[in-house]
Amino acid sequence: MPDLIEKTADVPAQGATEPKPEKPRSLGSDAWHDLRRRPIFVISALLILLLIVIAVAPSLFTSVDPRAGDLRNHFLTKPNYGHFFQPDWFGYDGQGRSIYARVLYGARASVVVGICVTLGTTILGGIIGMFAGYFGGWADAVLSRITDVFFGIPLLLGALVILNAFSTRTVWSVVFAMTALGWTQMARVMRGAVITVKQQDYVTAAKALGAGTGRIMLKHILPNALAPVIVVATIALGGYIALEATLSFLGIGLQDPTISWGIDINSAQKVIREAPFALFFPAGMLSITVLAFIMLGDAVRDALDPKLR
Amino acid sequence: MGRFVIRRLLQMIPVFLGTTFLIFFMVHMLPGDPVRAMWGDKAVDPAQLASIRHNLGLDKPWYEQYLTYMGHLFQGDFGTTMGNRKVLDVITEALPVTVRLALLAFVFEIVLGVTIGLFAGLRRGKSFDKGTLILTLLLISIPVPVLGFIFQTVFATQLRWVTPTVQDSMNIGQLVLPALVLGSLSLAYVARLTRTSIVENIRADYIRTAVAKGLPRRKVIGTHLLRNSMIPVVTFLGTDLGALMGGAIVTEGIFNVKGVGNALYHAINLNEGATISGFVVVLVLVYLAASLIVDLLYAVLDPRIRYA
Numbered sequence: 244m245p246d247l248i249e250k251t252a253d254v255p256a257q258g259a260t261e262p263k264p265e266k267p268r269s270l271g272s273d274a275w276h277d278l279r280r281r282p283i284f285v286i287s288a289l290l291i292l293l294l295i296v297i298a299v300a301p302s303l304f305t306s307v308d309p310r311a312g313d314l315r316n317h318f319l320t321k322p323n324y325g326h327f328f329q330p331d332w333f334g335y336d337g338q339g340r341s342i343y344a345r346v347l348y349g350a351r352a353s354v355v356v357g358i359c360v361t362l363g364t365t366i367l368g369g370i371i372g373m374f375a376g377y378f379g380g381w382a383d384a385v386l387s388r389i390t391d392v393f394f395g396i397p398l399l400l401g402a403l404v405i406l407n408a409f410s411t412r413t414v415w416s417v418v419f420a421m422t423a424l425g426w427t428q429m430a431r432v433m434r435g436a437v438i439t440v441k442q443q444d445y446v447t448a449a450k451a452l453g454a455g456t457g458r459i460m461l462k463h464i465l466p467n468a469l470a471p472v473i474v475v476a477t478i479a480l481g482g483y484i485a486l487e488a489t490l491s492f493l494g495i496g497l498q499d500p501t502i503s504w505g506i507d508i509n510s511a512q513k514v515i516r517e518a519p520f521a522l523f524f525p526a527g528m529l530s531i532t533v534l535a536f537i538m539l540g541d542a543v544r545d546a547l548d549p550k551l552r
Numbered sequence: 553m554g555r556f557v558i559r560r561l562l563q564m565i566p567v568f569l570g571t572t573f574l575i576f577f578m579v580h581m582l583p584g585d586p587v588r589a590m591w592g593d594k595a596v597d598p599a600q601l602a603s604i605r606h607n608l609g610l611d612k613p614w615y616e617q618y619l620t621y622m623g624h625l626f627q628g629d630f631g632t633t634m635g636n637r638k639v640l641d642v643i644t645e646a647l648p649v650t651v652r653l654a655l656l657a658f659v660f661e662i663v664l665g666v667t668i669g670l671f672a673g674l675r676r677g678k679s680f681d682k683g684t685l686i687l688t689l690l691l692i693s694i695p696v697p698v699l700g701f702i703f704q705t706v707f708a709t710q711l712r713w714v715t716p717t718v719q720d721s722m723n724i725g726q727l728v729l730p731a732l733v734l735g736s737l738s739l740a741y742v743a744r745l746t747r748t749s750i751v752e753n754i755r756a757d758y759i760r761t762a763v764a765k766g767l768p769r770r771k772v773i774g775t776h777l778l779r780n781s782m783i784p785v786v787t788f789l790g791t792d793l794g795a796l797m798g799g800a801i802v803t804e805g806i807f808n809v810k811g812v813g814n815a816l817y818h819a820i821n822l823n824e825g826a827t828i829s830g831f832v833v834v835l836v837l838v839y840l841a842a843s844l845i846v847d848l849l850y851a852v853l854d855p856r857i858r859y860a
Binding site: 388389391392393394395396397398399400401403404405407408481485488489492493495505508509512515516519522526529530531533534537538541 | 563566567570571574575578579689690692693694695696697698701705709791794795797798799801802805816817820821823828832835836839840
């Protein structure tokens with residue numbers, strides 16, 4: 244029994260001396276160190292980098308206008324698999340537009356929607372979760388019930404209702420609809436993390452030193468509660484891209500001047516027997532994109548969550 | 553236990569009211585006038601328009617409409633569609649189809665997902681485990697519309713095992729393919745969750761004890777390992793049943809199933825506020841009931857969890 248007491252008394256002393264001899268790596272840099280050696284992380288990061296380059300400057304890879312339909316190359320010309328990076332590489336769609344060019348230009352909408360919705364839900368859900376977790380009591384009860392209310396509406400269904408309100412839908416209306424309903428998961432994760440961190444000794448210490456609420460939240464709690472939020476956010480990003488494509492596929496997401504893989508999948512479904520390639524390429528690009536983000540999320544989770552190692 | 557259930561039921565009331573309020577508000581914000589739309593391009597007598605609007609209660613402010621709606625709802629009256637059909641009839645026609653579809657998908661998820669996850673977890677690091685991780689990752693990445701077309705092409709057009717679209721929405725045999733597509737994403741999640749949970753628990757002390765006291769392997773895995781690993785899976789499954797019913801829109805569209813998703817899609821396009829609200833009320837009730845059952849299942853699975 245005395246043995247046990249001695250041990251517990253030892254722990255804070257150890258913690259206090261820890262930072263002095265050679266600076267230990269923080270959770271973030273430790274995770275980064277671990278990540279760089281994972282092939283899955285490297286592959287998915289390179290894929291995402293390529294996608295972002297395509298999204299920013301699709302004209303680097305093709306000189307064809309993806310909206311120009313040329314009826315000479317007309318209706319559903321078969322792909323010419325030998326013609327690398329040429330307009331007819333992936334064939335032509337129902338209106339004589341180059342599928343290769345459309346697949347490239349379609350990346351922008353997906354990447355923008357994915358990143359913006361993830362940022363939006365993380366910030367909105369993060370703030371709500373932070374307040375609920377930190378203040379507890381009544382604030383928590385009210386905010387948690389509000390989260391429950393939004394969580395109770397299926398995301399796809401709610402997004403359909405909101406998007407129906409826009410007569411012309413752009414990338415931003417899709418981002419708005421998905422953010423307005425998608426923040427609940429982030430709020431729950433953040434709330435849980437904040438409640439755990441709030442009870443740590445360093446928060447009590449900061450309070451004892453007279454730090455204000457804002458300072459405690461931003462400087463002490465936020466950095467330490469961020470890891471699970473980052474994990475959920477990276478995995479969710481792939482899901483948001485898939486959801487955008489599903490909405491556009493249903494004809495209630497993005498609209499024609501915007502090029503989206505979902506719209507192309509929808510128009511290709513009508514000619515699936517005659518021209519399966521018209522469905523295959525946008526669907527394939529979409530799947531690879533979602534896969535890349537989910538693999539990245541998996542790798543980040545393994546690196547940030549030491550329990551699973 | 554009884555007190556816990558009552559407290560949970562009471563907590564559900566504000567969530568139920570909030571969700572119906574939110575969806576009512578969202579539907580009300582939709583532009584376009586469903587009453588005016590009944591005439592199409594033809595000219596309308598404003599007096600006639602006003603009288604129909606008055607009969608439907610659409611001339612009142614929206615919060616008053618909400619109160620009336622809720623009042624009727626508690627008497628089991630879901631209102632009428634613009635075509636003067638009872639919304640309750642539309643719901644009772646579509647709901648059984650989607651309940652079958654969702655339950656079938658749910659069974660696939662539980663049976664296949666848990667079995668695959670269990671074996672992958674038991675053979676951690678072996679080829680079956682790696683194969684499961686890769687396959688589930690692929691299944692998660694392929695968006696549902698694409699997966700639907702792949703299944704439709706392979707099983708219906710190429711192999712001719714089933715018809716490409718569903719002819720009779722109440723026939724369970726024909727619903728198997730759509731249910732597989734609908735449940736595939738969650739199946740992958742269930743398999744992964746089960747695997748992670750099994751891997752975590754297999755090193756626990758109680759498993760060592762169970763093995764040490766000479767229990768047969770089946771019993772160690774069945775009653776000790778699997779039961780204790782089910783909590784995260786059950787949590788996921790609880791929120792998933794509602795999501796399956798709401799997410800059936802895409803699958804029902806591809807396979808021509810006349811269920812909730814189909815009816816909702818038309819209702820949203822036609823701006824049928826009462827129908828949309830009615831279906832959402834039902835979906836929210838399913839979600840609330842499922843989350844209550846999940847909480848009660850925790851206590852069954854883990855005897856350490858007790859509700860006072």
